[in-house]
């Protein structure tokens with residue numbers, strides 16, 4: 001490292017002068033040894049003795065995720081990582097691409113420092129199986145996968161390893177909640193830990209039947225009912241909705257079907273259980289609205305009913321060219 005060498009008694013004045021002239025390299029520490037001081041500079045400077053000597057770099061206090069990973073990853077890699085963050089309560093889940101897996105610990109530690117959350121996990125698989133959960137690998141912080149996530153004032157307790165939950169559906173849940181009227185009887189066919197039922201019942205005086213096949217999801221929903229002050233009521237059922245719903249003795253004003261990969265295979269159940277004039281909030285993965293609209297229309301026709309599509313929207317992107325789409329249909333008997 002290039003340094004200006006000065007006798008110790010001139011060190012402070014020289015340092016101030018070099019700083020004033022913008023010539024001092026602030027990234028290294030000044031060294032004092034024997035009778036001399038060594039001040040880091042970037043270039044040779046007339047009137048000063050310049051020597052080459054090893055200096056200790058200044059400890060930089062990084063301020064953000066990019067700075068924490070500076071020099072390790074490209075700006076684009078850092079940006080892609082940042083947009084992959086899912087924050088669920090005090091847990092952060094990251095998606096680390098294959099080419100950065102050898103730096104996963106560094107990335108996990110940087111995410112812990114940057115987010116100041118309790119635990120950092122990385123996705124180890126896609127969402128899979130009937131219960132729609134994914135494998136996670138613990139990276140940094142505390143290995144505790146239970147947390148309480150806050151959404152629109154609701155408190156949602158869950159274990160990210162045992163149940164499905166996506167914070168990216170928050171806007172959709174609010175939108176559905178806002179379209180619900182007091183007095184509705186609602187069936188959530190695939191409720192998970194109950195974000196739709198809890199957000200709706202906190203804001204509306206409704207009766208909700210919430211079904212899920214994952215016993216852990218229903219266990220957390222039962223806890224979430226206790227954790228939140230509800231205007232409406234929620235009754236939970238654990239099991240396959242096709243079987244559980246056989247016991248229902250009444251119809252519903254609204255049926256929520258958020259199992260986007262397979263909801264279409266349950267449309268016959270929903271169409272059978274919907275009240276005349278009731279709304280089906282149907283979801284699927286698709287690049288268009290046509291497929292879902294046709295599936296909903298066909299299911300209604302098969303049951304001798306009509307459907308008016310009242311709203312279609314893209315909820316979130318799932319992969320390039322594919323969306324989690326929402327289709328709202330108003331079903332009437334012919």
Ligand SMILES: C[S@@+](CC[C@H](N)C(=O)[O-])C[C@H]1O[C@@H](n2cnc3c(N)ncnc32)[C@H](O)[C@@H]1O
Nearest residue numbers: 130131132164190191192212213214240241258
């Ligand atoms: C995509 S998650 C949605 C959970 C919740 N609605 C949410 O927004 O967080 C789908 C849920 O459907 C449940 N499930 C899958 N097949 C089912 C079935 N046949 N009957 C009832 N629940 C089912 C899964 O266990 C999972 O919790």
